[in-house]
Amino acid sequence: MMVLLVLLIGAQFFLGCGIAVRLQAVRTTYSLIGLSMLIGLGVSSFVPFIVQFSGLPIVASTVIGGVVGLAILSVFSLRSKKERLPFWAGRNDLAISLYEIPFLIVWLYLLFISVWKCNWFPNTTFDTIVGPDLLARFAVQEQTLVSSVFTKHLPNVSVFSNQPFYAPFTAMQQIMYLLATEQTGVFAFGKLWLTLLVFSFGLFLYADMRERIHPVLAGTLVTILAFAPELFAYTFLVQTDWANAAFFASGVILFQRYVETGQNGSFWSITLLLALACWTRTETIFFVPIGAMILVIKRIRVNPTDAIKQSAIFMLVCLLPVLFWNYGFLRTYMPLPINAHLGAFRWVETDYLTRLLRIVQNMNDRVVFHASYWNYTVPIFLSLSLLNLFIFRDKRGLTVLVWIVGVYVLFAMILQHVEGANIQYTFRRGFFKLLFLMCFYLSTTSLFRWLSIRLVVWEKTQTVKPAD
């Protein structure tokens, strides 16, 4: 059991590592470790489909064998690009400063109990056991993705909502980890991937912010985020939203790097991560135009054709997983149960603005300013952002702010127009994305940069020893 599990985790990591290094997505070893696992988790979730389409059974040898095969290809493709590995290039960036240890202790304290809760308990949340884990459990039992859930159960019941149809990434991870653990032992319920995802994203976020600002400031921001109870709860409750937020925020973090440096590899990394975000939750496709718009605005003066071409590629690639799952797999390869009604669009003909404003007010009252969900994260973000704008009045980090405002406004539109989208569940869990971006935004502001420079200067200043 442990051999298969180690093999799967290792294969996912090396699969992601090969892609991340090839795309030259990051510069430091910690960022690379975090991003490799994230990309590996995302890309490997397509393997069960390859196995299914090849007419092979969904069993450990085919699925895990497939991931291992891809990982070998991915690493093999790096043989002439070893110098792109940060540690290969002689950069020793693994050292941790003494002052980072208190933060690490707090995070480990929270992470430890999250790991235990995640892996000791079976899946219990309603949305998961009637959605992704239902699909996974029967796919493993019946060795096919087109299991009796789709062919026998759903067509014969009158009550069911869209949970089985919206979380392919979560379902595929559950399948892979259920196969790897053989449903026995400590990790019997197949949820270990969530722990790995939380750890990888946390590492990537911290490593990226640590590059931008002093580690103490980066540590403070991550700790503020770690103290958000609702966000913490979903580090052990399997759903698709934490993964969605992690892929989305990683994409935006790299997007910011791309805007700052214009490095070509970053563009493909952003596209891949945002496509994976769309894979984890279909509605994310509505947020992709924000990035496309920024790309056009940034490059239109330099090269208009290139700007439009690049943003079109960006949107099309992000659209692919949405089309693949919703139309390729669900409606073509495997016909939907006749009684399934998914994601209908709702026209609003009267009182458009009044309704929209009511939605915005409810979003704020029930989620954004609901203190017991996020403790102090939102007030800290708002007050520090205002302080930054008041003192510095510059555009630093503006792109991230555009993402935050854009996602917020588009969420209001989604709630207004998409049947089944609601504030209590859709927006509350979708808000994770915004929390990550709020935290990241602060790390890009002039205020944090200024504080950071002060700290670094003081830390590095070498006072001359006075004469004895």
Added chain:
Amino acid sequence: MADWLNKRRWAKQVLIGLLSCLIILSLLALPRNQDWMQGTVQRFYQQRQNLGAKLDRQSRERAGYGKAYQYVTLIKQHCKPTDYFLIPPQRYLIRKAYRIGASDGYAWLYPSVLYYHLGQSVQLLDMTMPDTALRRATFTFWVKKGTLELLRLTSANHRDVLATFRQYNPSFFAYTPEQARKYYRSTK
């Protein structure tokens, strides 16, 4: 000189380390953070202390699924794959035995939840199915003197059970205990 600089660098690291501790303590001192750490997070650690040693699947499922575990186990023990289990309308159970299901609102009656737990160990029948299908039902849950029991359906009780169930909307579903409570109160 190098030694002196080294010491000084360490001293600065320690000072910044103290700043880190101060920041963490300040964050922990904020009332909501304090309540959360001492309440929720401590409760989780307590839970681990009580349950952590048990690693067998059965104990973990019993603790995780709550009451649903008892009921699906009961069905598994008495029904065969050839049996047909008639899912009673949720409204029936909420009205007749609210206290027993107050904590979960009988959300485990949701067809996909039952399928998740039972799979093909029994055939599930939904009250919206045609009469010809419902006639095949061999088991259901029935409320007797305020308690929930697994009832074997026979030619003697089949008609009465269906007549009772038909008084409740089969398409209604309370997904949360709050929704179930709201419905229960509306019937008072």
